[in-house]
Amino acid sequence: MAAAASYSLQASSSIASTQPQLNLQFVSNGSKSLSFSSQLQYFSLKSCHARDWNLRRVNAVARTDMSSDAIEVDITLSPRVNSVKPSKTVAITDQATALAQAGVPVIRLAAGEPDFDTPAVIAQAGINAIHEGYTRYTPNAGTLELRTAICHKLKEENGLSYTPDQILVSNGAKQSILQAVLAVCSPGDEVLIPAPFWVSYPEMARLADANPVILPTQISENFLLDPKLLESKLTEKSRLLILCSPSNPTGSVYPHKLLEQIAEIVARHPRLLVLSDEIYEHIIYAPATHTSFASLPGMWDRTLTVNGFSKAFAMTGWRLGYLAGPKHFVAACGKIQSQFTSGASSISQKAGVAALGLGYAGGEAVSTMVKAFRERRDFLVNSFGELEGVKISEPQGAFYLFLDFSSYYGSKVEGFGVISGSESLCRYLLDKAQVALVPGDAFGDDSCIRISYAESLTTLQEAFERIKKALVSLKPTVPV
Ligand SMILES: Cc1ncc(COP(=O)(O)O)c(C=O)c1O
Numbered sequence: 001m002a003a004a005a006s007y008s009l010q011a012s013s014s015i016a017s018t019q020p021q022l023n024l025q026f027v028s029n030g031s032k033s034l035s036f037s038s039q040l041q042y043f044s045l046k047s048c049h050a051r052d053w054n055l056r057r058v059n060a061v062a063r064t065d066m067s068s069d070a071i072e073v074d075i076t077l078s079p080r081v082n083s084v085k086p087s088k089t090v091a092i093t094d095q096a097t098a099l100a101q102a103g104v105p106v107i108r109l110a111a112g113e114p115d116f117d118t119p120a121v122i123a124q125a126g127i128n129a130i131h132e133g134y135t136r137y138t139p140n141a142g143t144l145e146l147r148t149a150i151c152h153k154l155k156e157e158n159g160l161s162y163t164p165d166q167i168l169v170s171n172g173a174k175q176s177i178l179q180a181v182l183a184v185c186s187p188g189d190e191v192l193i194p195a196p197f198w199v200s201y202p203e204m205a206r207l208a209d210a211n212p213v214i215l216p217t218q219i220s221e222n223f224l225l226d227p228k229l230l231e232s233k234l235t236e237k238s239r240l241l242i243l244c245s246p247s248n249p250t251g252s253v254y255p256h257k258l259l260e261q262i263a264e265i266v267a268r269h270p271r272l273l274v275l276s277d278e279i280y281e282h283i284i285y286a287p288a289t290h291t292s293f294a295s296l297p298g299m300w301d302r303t304l305t306v307n308g309f310s311k312a313f314a315m316t317g318w319r320l321g322y323l324a325g326p327k328h329f330v331a332a333c334g335k336i337q338s339q340f341t342s343g344a345s346s347i348s349q350k351a352g353v354a355a356l357g358l359g360y361a362g363g364e365a366v367s368t369m370v371k372a373f374r375e376r377r378d379f380l381v382n383s384f385g386e387l388e389g390v391k392i393s394e395p396q397g398a399f400y401l402f403l404d405f406s407s408y409y410g411s412k413v414e415g416f417g418v419i420s421g422s423e424s425l426c427r428y429l430l431d432k433a434q435v436a437l438v439p440g441d442a443f444g445d446d447s448c449i450r451i452s453y454a455e456s457l458t459t460l461q462e463a464f465e466r467i468k469k470a471l472v473s474l475k476p477t478v479p480v
Contacts (some may be wrong), residue, residue, distance in 0.1 A: 107455070126354075140338045150356065177204060190240075197242070219447075315355065377401065
């Protein structure tokens with residue numbers, strides 16, 4: 001349980017203008033704040049419940065004037081939004097950024113974002129697009145040029161045959177996944193998600209009024225799904241299995257053989273579809289190899305393959321991802337997108353074509369980045385491997401290390417309190433070591449914390465030293 005935070009309310013008002021101005025600020029332990037600045041003449045705070053990490057709920061009723069027939073504004077939010085948790089990775093990244101901007105020398109290892117610049121050839125294609133006036137709406141599904149290039153990539157690199165009308169380009173893979181979940185799930189359907197999972201999957205299921213069914217995995221099994229567990233959890237409500245390989249947050253890569261076993265189970269359940277999130281496909285460390293789930297016998301018809309440009313091509317800000325699948329499903333996702341965002345940025349799509357033009361698996365530009373990620377992984381695995389009480393499953397891909405620190409839970413730190421789980425350990429490491437990490441509970445496994453090694457080796461060396469020093473005051477509480 002997180003310790004309760006104390007909040008104070010500071011209010012000031014300004015009546016210099018014809019519309020009185022009311023400024024409200026909530027300050028938590030002097031570090032976090034939430035502000036309202038309002039031109040409302042009456043503002044009443046109904047209740048405020050807060051914990052250390054976030055202000056959970058503020059119910060307020062606002063009136064447009066103070067006369068007796070004032071109209072109350074109902075600020076109730078939809079049950080759908082209330083059922084969804086905000087992304088902890090985004091929250092911690094924002095918190096660490098704010099600390100860094102305030103001059104605190106925080107090392108930020110929370111974000112899932114490559115530290116490299118977008119390769120110059122790709123960036124130039126975007127610049128050219130602007131100069132050439134390629135700045136108008138594109139078709140909703142994406143330009144034919146990009147969709148054709150994606151089909152070529154899927155054929156060459158993944159052994160998958162698609163036509164451009166079976167591809168939907170979106171503003172990032174995140175949108176591709178959400179649209180797929182919304183398109184195929186009915187209320188009450190079950191979405192099967194192996195844990196540790198990418199933070200957004202369960203919340204996306206909830207947004208679709210479906211129920212996430214979490215399938216735990218073990219660090220001793222490299223966080224890979226046990227097919228028997230999957231089989232035991234399937235019901236007539238099971239609609240979607242989400243697989244992510246290489247995985248965020250564990251870096252695990254599903255071996256071909258294991259995917260075949262999973263495919264055999266999936267094949268026995270006609271209602272079950274698979275969403276295969278392959279966004280880290282190119283960030284993989286030999287001898288591990290990537291298998292596209294749709295390439296397995298009988299799986300093409302029921303697999304929605306998601307991929308994108310953010311990770312391998314260091315293009316997070318360009319917001320470009322895509323979905324490939326049977327036309328029926330892709331068209332349904334396209335229908336949602338047409339009423340939602342329309343097509344992705346024309347400029348980014350030109351850049352995406354250039355990215356796919358770099359050659360097999362992104363050519364040298366990508367392999368140079370993967371080489372650097374591998375060197376960092378090796379450094380962290382070796383270093384943490386020598387620390388008392390830390391369990392590791394060596395990642396085979398992506399740029400995350402998911403370390404089991406649970407042997408430190410229960411430790412008491414003077415002036416801080418008890419390290420009760422991943423969240424308090426991350427808070428402790430942020431306070432004491434000034435290293436921002438993400439607690440494993442955000443990914444469905446409280447025993448671990450996630451380190452993103454999308455940072456230079458020098459920074460990682462410094463971060464490791466700081467963490468090691470901070471851990472000295474915590475003794476592993478259980479023998480390991
Ligand atoms: C597993 C996984 N899937 C999808 C995404 C979404 O990527 P984007 O929307 O940037 O393409 C991310 C980003 O963090 C991710 O880690």
